[in-house]
Amino acid sequence: MRxxxxxxxxxxxxxxxxxxxxxxxxxxxGSYPLGLGMSGEIDPEFSRDLGAQGWLGxxxxxxxxxxxxxxxxxxxxxxxxxxxxxxxxxxxxxDRQSGPSIAKHGTEEQKRDLLPRIARGEVSFAIGMSExxxxxxxxxxxxxxxxxxxxxxxxxxxxWTSGAYESTHILALFRxxxxxxxxxxxxxxxxxxxxxxxxxxxxxxxxxxxxEISFEDMYLPDSLRMGEVGGxxxxxxxxxVLERGGVxxxxxxxxxxxxxxxxxxxxxxxxxxxxxxxxxxxxWAFRGMSLSVARMVDEGKSPVTEAALIKEMATRFxxxxxxxxxxxxxxxxxxxxxxxxxSLLARAILVSPSWSIRGGTNxxxxxxxxxxxxxx
Amino acid sequence: xxxxxxxxxxxxxxxxxxxxxxxxxVVTQAEADGAAPEKLxxxxxxxxxxxxxxxxxxxxxxxxxxxxxxxxxxxGEQAAPLPLAETMLAxxxxxxxxxxxxxxxxxxxxxxxxxxxxxxxxxxxxxxxPWARGAELLVGVVDGKAFTAPVEVTRExxxxxxxxxxxxxxxxxxVGDTAADLGLLGxxxxxxxLAGALEAASDLTRxxxxxxxxxxxxxxxxxxxxxxVVTLAQMAAMASLSVDRAALATLRGPAPFEIKATKQVIDxxxxxxxxxxxxxxxxxxxxxxxxxxxxxxxxYAWRGEYGDEKQLALELGTxxxxxxxxxxxIVAGSEIIK
Ligand SMILES: Cc1cc2nc3c(=O)[nH]c(=O)nc-3n(C[C@H](O)[C@H](O)[C@H](O)COP(=O)(O)OP(=O)(O)OC[C@H]3O[C@@H](n4cnc5c(N)ncnc54)[C@H](O)[C@@H]3O)c2cc1C
Numbered sequence: 001m002r003x004x005x006x007x008x009x010x011x012x013x014x015x016x017x018x019x020x021x022x023x024x025x026x027x028x029x030g031s032y033p034l035g036l037g038m039s040g041e042i043d044p045e046f047s048r049d050l051g052a053q054g055w056l057g058x059x060x061x062x063x064x065x066x067x068x069x070x071x072x073x074x075x076x077x078x079x080x081x082x083x084x085x086x087x088x089x090x091x092x093x094x095d096r097q098s099g100p101s102i103a104k105h106g107t108e109e110q111k112r113d114l115l116p117r118i119a120r121g122e123v124s125f126a127i128g129m130s131e132x133x134x135x136x137x138x139x140x141x142x143x144x145x146x147x148x149x150x151x152x153x154x155x156x157x158x159x160w161t162s163g164a165y166e167s168t169h170i171l172a173l174f175r176x177x178x179x180x181x182x183x184x185x186x187x188x189x190x191x192x193x194x195x196x197x198x199x200x201x202x203x204x205x206x207x208x209x210x211x212e213i214s215f216e217d218m219y220l221p222d223s224l225r226m227g228e229v230g231g232x233x234x235x236x237x238x239x240x241v242l243e244r245g246g247v248x249x250x251x252x253x254x255x256x257x258x259x260x261x262x263x264x265x266x267x268x269x270x271x272x273x274x275x276x277x278x279x280x281x282x283x284w285a286f287r288g289m290s291l292s293v294a295r296m297v298d299e300g301k302s303p304v305t306e307a308a309l310i311k312e313m314a315t316r317f318x319x320x321x322x323x324x325x326x327x328x329x330x331x332x333x334x335x336x337x338x339x340x341x342x343s344l345l346a347r348a349i350l351v352s353p354s355w356s357i358r359g360g361t362n363x364x365x366x367x368x369x370x371x372x373x374x375x376x
Numbered sequence: 377x378x379x380x381x382x383x384x385x386x387x388x389x390x391x392x393x394x395x396x397x398x399x400x401x402v403v404t405q406a407e408a409d410g411a412a413p414e415k416l417x418x419x420x421x422x423x424x425x426x427x428x429x430x431x432x433x434x435x436x437x438x439x440x441x442x443x444x445x446x447x448x449x450x451x452g453e454q455a456a457p458l459p460l461a462e463t464m465l466a467x468x469x470x471x472x473x474x475x476x477x478x479x480x481x482x483x484x485x486x487x488x489x490x491x492x493x494x495x496x497x498x499x500x501x502x503x504x505x506p507w508a509r510g511a512e513l514l515v516g517v518v519d520g521k522a523f524t525a526p527v528e529v530t531r532e533x534x535x536x537x538x539x540x541x542x543x544x545x546x547x548x549x550x551v552g553d554t555a556a557d558l559g560l561l562g563x564x565x566x567x568x569x570l571a572g573a574l575e576a577a578s579d580l581t582r583x584x585x586x587x588x589x590x591x592x593x594x595x596x597x598x599x600x601x602x603x604x605v606v607t608l609a610q611m612a613a614m615a616s617l618s619v620d621r622a623a624l625a626t627l628r629g630p631a632p633f634e635i636k637a638t639k640q641v642i643d644x645x646x647x648x649x650x651x652x653x654x655x656x657x658x659x660x661x662x663x664x665x666x667x668x669x670x671x672x673x674x675x676y677a678w679r680g681e682y683g684d685e686k687q688l689a690l691e692l693g694t695x696x697x698x699x700x701x702x703x704x705x706i707v708a709g710s711e712i713i714k
Contacts, residue, residue: 001613002616002617004381004620005624007621007624037403101575174709187542204421254703261702262697263540268479270690272693273693273697275689276696276697277689277691277692278640281688281689283702284641284705285617288617288618288621289617292617306613309610312606312610366599366603366606367600370596373605373609374596
């Protein structure tokens with residue numbers, strides 16, 4: 001598998017500078033809770049401000065309030081956000097994957113209703129795929145949507161739904177027939193729909209973004225169905241490129257690394273300096289891979305295998321970075337420390353195992369990559 | 377967006393050439409002889425491949441550094457037993473210094489050699505000079521001056537891949553000033569060769585596990601074995617892409633960060649990949665009759681030359697710690713870290 005090298009154009013570099021200086025003003029150091037990459041804090045006001053800059057829904061079509069920009073331009077914006085641990089939690093999923101997915105598969109009405117709001121940072125999406133008995137074997141899922149008049153009656157349970165409680169919409173995958181892969185259909189479920197109840201599941205670090213959703217005789221009009229009946233699996237697979245190949249897969253700990261790089265623990269310590277150098281070199285290499293995949297997306301390709309290949313190794317790299325900083329820290333970092341960098345490191349240690357589980361486990365990704373390589 | 381690329385026709389031709397002319401037996405024979413296969417080297421010289429990346433006005437074959445690196449990548453894929461990188465590097469130095477490029481193979485005095493300069497005389501000794509024996513001339517750089525020296529081998533040796541790697545005495549003459557950074561050029565050249573060998577080890581392993589049957593099925597069906605195949609693909613993809621990116625960066629200006637990062641990353645990838653490739657092959661990979669070792673022994677040899685994993689990491693890390701902005705460095709590289 002050869003990835004093509006690519007560099008930023010002058011316009012793209014200008015965008016990078018623009019985002020960087022805007023962020024410096026909008027998020028002065030110490031003025032916001034630091035986040036770990038895509039699990040950054042939920043801050044609807046920040047999301048709306050970002051939207052006002054034209055930096056959400058960037059690649060969405062302009063006729064639906066998007067900005068008709070490229071995947072590379074989106075990468076540039078996202079990279080700057082993650083570098084400073086920005087509060088991206090409210091808009092993250094909608095901007096990264098639900099928006100593009102709706103643009104591709106949604107009805108005219110869904111596009112007109114939702115895309116402008118995604119681009120303005122007014123709505124927040126959660127992904128309802130996993131179920132108690134269906135994790136890696138997602139196609140075995142059992143939450144059922146049964147035809148009823150002009151709509152659907154839904155019963156079942158979703159679990160591990162990140163951010164569902166605070167979200168405004170859930171993009172869910174339900175079973176509409178017995179055929180394993182062709183019996184799945186996607187629906188856009190508004191948060192306030194009757195028959196849906198959401199409970200928080202405390203996460204390992206004490207945060208509460210993980211949720212369980214129960215559907216009890218929830219009725220959905222057919223207008224909330226997204227894409228073809230039975231087309232959910234294919235639509236879902238296409239979304240994965242957007243989800244897997246990005247810079248978010250190796251940048252979770254960037255604020256921690258940034259702080260560590262300037263700390264006294266590196267100065268004059270050759271072992272630490274060498275670790276820092278190796279981390280910088282590898283981050284540079286990963287950035288090249290993410291950029292290359294983004295260019296492929298802009299060229300209309302669907303680099304599914306490439307994206308999986310990057311995610312599988314990048315998530316392990318993030319974990320390694322966490323271990324390295326922890327090793328040089330000199331003591332066990334305190335989760336409740338007043339020093340935001342210390343508590344962020346403690347949080348990273350606790351949650352890092354999840355990076356190679358969410359979005360498809362590394363074991364499953366290896367099978368995806370292996371199959372993809374053998375098809376070449 | 378049109379990024380600059382290596383000449384596709386050239387790359388295809390060169391890959392084909394090495395694929396045809398460097399089968400397993402040729403590489404084995406070269407090792408036994410302690411010398412490059414004469415006919416093949418003559419062919420490479422005849423095509424002017426050793427002078428690609430050097431402008432025609434300076435006595436080269438034209439083309440960009442991207443073309444030169446693509447040739448080295450292709451040579452690495454086939455474990456080509458040739459002093460190609462060495463001759464290219466030496467010729468680049470001579471061309472940059474405005475000196476005549478002699479015909480025939482050239483060897484490079486490693487930038488780590490301890491040398492004395494008096495007037496235009498350069499003297500000293502250098503250990504482990506790849507392909508010294510058989511070269512027309514030694515070429516090196518000291519204090520911004522390019523020099524040449526006759527080949528005077530004091531001890532013959534070989535590298536991990538069994539290729540000539542000799543100790544030499546140096547009694548040379550300055551031939552001109554040069555701004556070329558031999559350490560960086562060498563690191564980039566070795567990175568290209570390493571990336572080529574990584575791609576080949578990856579392909580060879582994938583092919584082998586698809587054919588080798590145990591427990592009634594190809595071993596490549598076992599997830600534990602697939603993991604090795606995936607690791608190899610990852611190491612190779614990252615390596616080749618990084619070489620291309622570092623090369624693009626050199627077209628813009630000096631690129632010490634990108635080149636060092638590339639070599640650092642690839643040195644580590646070489647180590648990881650060699651393990652994975654051998655593990656997936658079982659015993660046969662450990663034999664000289666099978667091709668894998670021709671690739672992995674080159675990975676071991678090259679990963680330690682022109683900076684190794686630890687030295688490069690330390691150099692990069694020390695500079696970044698002093699500069700203080702990690703993300704900026706990752707994004708802008710040599711534009712802010714020299
Ligand atoms: C932080 C976090 C956020 C998440 N957010 C969401 C979300 O927003 N929406 C959502 O729908 N889901 C979400 N998930 C769920 C996630 O998609 C699943 O956890 C994941 O797909 C794995 O499923 P599982 O946890 O049931 O593990 P299981 O599938 O039960 O796997 C257990 C172990 O067995 C291995 N395994 C399983 N099958 C195979 C196989 N065929 N070959 C080899 N190994 C195998 C797995 O790799 C794993 O190591 C989130 C998970 C985490 C950790």
